[in-house]
Amino acid sequence: MIKRNKQPEESGSWMDTYGDMVTLLLCFFVLLYSMSSMDQSKWKKLVQSFNPSALESIESNANESEREFRGDPAKEEVTDFDALYTALKDMVSERGMQDSVEITRGDGFTFISFRDKVFFDGDSSVLRQEGKDILEQFAVAMTQVDSSIKEVQVLGHTSQGDPNRPNNIRNDRMLSAQRSAEVVIFLQSRHAVSPEKLVSASYGQFRPIAPFDTEDGRAQNRRVEILITKNDTVEKSLEEYYNQIYQDYQNVPGN
Numbered sequence: 001m002i003k004r005n006k007q008p009e010e011s012g013s014w015m016d017t018y019g020d021m022v023t024l025l026l027c028f029f030v031l032l033y034s035m036s037s038m039d040q041s042k043w044k045k046l047v048q049s050f051n052p053s054a055l056e057s058i059e060s061n062a063n064e065s066e067r068e069f070r071g072d073p074a075k076e077e078v079t080d081f082d083a084l085y086t087a088l089k090d091m092v093s094e095r096g097m098q099d100s101v102e103i104t105r106g107d108g109f110t111f112i113s114f115r116d117k118v119f120f121d122g123d124s125s126v127l128r129q130e131g132k133d134i135l136e137q138f139a140v141a142m143t144q145v146d147s148s149i150k151e152v153q154v155l156g157h158t159s160q161g162d163p164n165r166p167n168n169i170r171n172d173r174m175l176s177a178q179r180s181a182e183v184v185i186f187l188q189s190r191h192a193v194s195p196e197k198l199v200s201a202s203y204g205q206f207r208p209i210a211p212f213d214t215e216d217g218r219a220q221n222r223r224v225e226i227l228i229t230k231n232d233t234v235e236k237s238l239e240e241y242y243n244q245i246y247q248d249y250q251n252v253p254g255n
Contacts (some may be wrong), residue, residue: 024181078144081230085110087141095134104245109232111245112138112226116219123171125178127186135183139192142228146193150229152209154187155203155238156180159221160212167205176202183224207238209246 038053057160078087087104092101100118104111119131142149156176177200184200187193210217227241240250249255 081148108230142192149170153227155225159218161203172204
């Protein structure tokens with residue numbers, strides 16, 4: 001009798017491979033889900049846990065891509081001091097900030113006034129992201145004409161809150177000083193101009209540009225200003241600049 005050859009018994013080894021594949025797919029989809037629902041702070045912590053220097057590179061590339069997508073005006077060449085004014089105006093227009101950032105120029109100077117909450121919230125001296133973004137662009141433009149710039153003054157102002165009572169002296173002075181200093185520190189960290197050209201000044205509730213008996217007037221007075229002067233420009237007092245920039249400055253109560 002002819003013996004039949006026994007068929008080899010089927011093993012379950014294929015199940016091991018199949019199980020591994022399913023497990024890997026499951027891990028992959030769980031990872032995708034966790035990344036989609038993970039907030040920014042958790043994502044930063046995760047990246048930093050693997051490579052502390054990676055986060056800075058990721059954020060830098062992301063910011064660069066965003067600027068390229070928007071056609072960042074700061075990438076335009078700024079050839080001289082007069083062109084700086086045009087470049088800054090374009091940046092403000094590009095961001096739709098004409099109502100909160102006013103730029104004026106005169107003989108040998110460019111003057112920028114940031115209203116109310118462009119840089120800071122409430123009684124805070126911590127720069128808001130919106131303020132950092134516009135300062136970042138300004139710094140790139142200023143760097144290109146550093147040799148033509150004599151000085152960059154950053155002026156911090158508050159507003160008297162109660163028309164019948166002055167602000168607390170310490171709080172008023174400290175807040176305006178800290179705010180102007182924060183802007184100077186940011187510009188210096190971005191190498192906007194040579195550090196010795198950066199000046200921080202604060203005036204508290206004094207030198208208002210609008211009456212402080214209305215909310216709109218107080219909002220106008222709470223401001224940060226940047227005065228950029230050109231080399232070989234004759235020095236002027238702040239009041240002389242203000243009289244040229246702000247209409248009826250001398251008639252505002254408190255001046």
